[in-house]
Amino acid sequence: MATATAAPKVAKPNCRDRCGDVEIPYPFGITEDCYLNDYFSVTRNESGSSGQPQTLIGKNLDVPNIFVHAHQCFPNSSGILGHADIAFLRSPTITISHTQNKFVVVGCDTYAFLNAFQNNEPFSIGCTSTCQSMRNVINGSCSGIGCCQLEIPKGLKNFTLEARSYYNHTTVQSFNPCSYAFVAKQGQFNFSSNYLESLQNVSTNPMVLDWAIGHETCEDAQRESDYICRGNSACYDPDNNGYGYTGTCMETTRIFSAEELEKVLCQGGYRTVYKGVLPDNKVVVIKKSKICDQSQIKQFINELIVLTQISHRNVVKLLGYCLETKFPLLVYEFITNGTLFYYIHNKSLSSSFSWETHLKIASEIAGELAFLHSATSMPIIHRDVKTANILLDENYSAKMPDFGASRLVLLDHTHIATLVQGTFGYLDPEHFHTSQLTEKGDIYSFGVVVAELLTGKKALSFDRPESDRNLAMYFSSVIKEDCIIEIIDDHIVSEGSIEEVKEVANLAKRCLRLKGEERPTMKELAMEHEGLRITEKHRWGKPEYLYIEETEQLLSADIFSLDVGNGYSSSTRPTSKYESMKDQVLQALDDGR
Structure with missing residues (x-):
């Protein structure tokens, strides 16, 4: 058997992951505590029907050689030599892949049927294969001369096969005594005229x-108590059969040894950041913490905890960490195109x-x-949103890498008193004066980033006149005077819709209001910006299907990961989880030293 999913093969923790030569990924398992239900149980029969050991799914599916065929053979005109002219497959959880299988019929006096149910209605498909002599047969062809084939209907879990003969093979018995019908992997069976006389190798096809869990879609299943795609996993509705759901394990944070990272560090790293190549040729970035600085320890722990809680397509992925060395290390995916700051302030790049x-x-x-x-x-x-903290990948998608200053906030704590932290020019003036930490500080910083993106000017520059040094203040005053186009980058004005540019500028201005309570939420801003992006795609006549999915992903919860607290009922449990993780990291750091 082969499965049509591309999910990583991972067994349930503390469960055997192999049975003979067969890998056993969850929801399959060998013992009762390792599989989802009886339909996914895997057993080993050391003396199978063929005399060879068998690995079985459920009660009757032989892995890896699931092969179902019907045949009918005639020795001469006196009667039937032997037959198994009706064969069947039944499994409530396994679906026959309609994209990767074919219904194949072999014979020169042959017709055959595949019978099944769809939407509780019976149906049949069939084909005819005839030939008068071996001279008519074309090797490799299943067009109806000695061999015919059909596509498999979608969503089949049960079927029967019937192989029949028109004239008991009386006119072709000398070179073709049998009729055959079977289902085989597409491209695996290559018809040969030799098969008309004997089809002994058919069992190698x-x-x-496909396997799926239950009969619900992801959306319906996640409301049920037995939904299994939790934690570091993602749910998918099957593309090819539409029954039940499947899941894949997300790439989780890995613990590296000091020896592994010593082998991949490259020379000439910039400050505490290095570029390396892992043994699998994956390029990574390694961030080194200066442990002698107490604030660096706190930032390291904070960044590690925050990044293990989130998975989002626009957050740089934390691949792993190492606590064995004097200086703890974080290992990130490598983002190819550098920072947004570099692109904005390099005129040859920004103009492109x-x-x-x-x-x-x-x-x-x-x-x-x-999302955050x-x-x-x-x-x-x-707490430190700025263009220097935004990376661009090969498709110029934005990725945020630095969470050293970030804070997890309890749901019932809307304001937290902290030391002022951030970068001047992006720093919320309200936070600067009150030291109260709220999400409104990120919103102010986002407004500065957008202003920088529109104007090509740095957030803070002493090379500009005093009235223009702080971009946020200058930007807001220019909008108030309705002169915003005068400071927008020329290539944006020449290419973009003036109305769209003004709308984006006004969104940035709302973010830059001095009172945090008057600023919009990030969710509102995300919807507004995505709406403008869609409008721009319409303007250039791009087809609607290109952006509908993106909008749904932006507003959908299925891009989010890791149920922190695992269903907690009060605000105290996340705190204890955070403190527990922090204590574990501190202990590991002590052990490493």
Whole structure:
């Protein structure tokens, strides 16, 4: 058997992951505590029907050689030599892949049927294969001369096969005594004229089966108590059969040894950040913490805890960490195109940015911050949103890498007193004066990023006249005077819709209001920016299907990961989880030293 899913093969913890030569991923398992239900049980029969050991799914599916065929053979005109002219497969959880299998019929006096039910209605498909002599047969062809084949209907869990003969093979018995019908993996069975006389090798052509859990879609299943795609996993509705759901394990944070990282560190790293290549040729970034600085220890622990709680397409992925060395290390995916700051302030690069790319970057940053503020089980305030902390990948998608200053916030704590932290020019003036930490500080910083993106000017520059040094203040005053187009980058004005540019500028101005309570939420901003992005795609006549999915993903919860607290009922449990994780990291750091 082969499965049509591309999910990583991972067994349930503390369960055997192999049975003979067969890998056993969850929801399959060998013992009762390792499989989801009886339909996914795997057993080993050391003396199978063929005399060889068998690995079985459920009660009757032989893995890896699931092969179902019907045949009918005639020795001469006196009668039937032997037959198994009706064969069947039944499994409530396994579906025959309609994209990777074919119904195949072999014979020169042959017709055959595949019978099944669809929507509780019986149906049959069939084909005819005839030939008068071996001279008519074409090797490799199943067009109806000696061999015919059909596509498998979608969603089959049960079927029967019937192999029949028109004239008991009396006219072709000398070179073709049998009729055969079977289901085989597409491309696996290569018809040969030799098969007309004997089809002994047919058992080497297994079919491909899909598995799914239950009969509900992901959306319906996640409301049920037995829904299994929790924690570091993602749910998918099967593309090819539409019954039940499947899941894949997300790439989780890995603990590296000091020896592993010593082998991959490259020379000439910038400050505490290094570029390396792992043994599997994956390029990574390694961030080194200066443990002699107490604030660096706190930032390291904070960043580790925050990043293990989130999984989002616009957050740089934490691949692992190492606590064995004097200086603890974080290992990230490598993002190819550098920082947004570099692109904005390098004129030869920024002029190549289309208006659509500007909208895309602003929309992605807004979506990511909206996710951090409202979609995780404990809101996360970034505290250091700036263009130097936003990376661009090969598709110019925005990725946020630095969470050292971030804070997890309990759901019933809307304000937290902290030391002022951030970067001047992006720092919320209200936070600067009150030291009260709220998500409104990130919103102010986002407004500065958008202003920087629109104007090409740095957030703070002493090279500008005094009235213009602080971009946020200058930007707000220019909008108030309705002169915003005068300070927008020329290539944006020449390419973008003036009305769209003004709308984006006004959204940034709302973020830059001095009173945090008057600023919009990041969720509102994410929806507004995505709406403008869609409008821009309409303007260039791009098909609707290109952006509908993106909008749904932006506003959908299925991009979020890790149920922090695992269903807690009060605000105290996340705190204890956070403190527990912090204590574990501190203990590991002590052990490493």
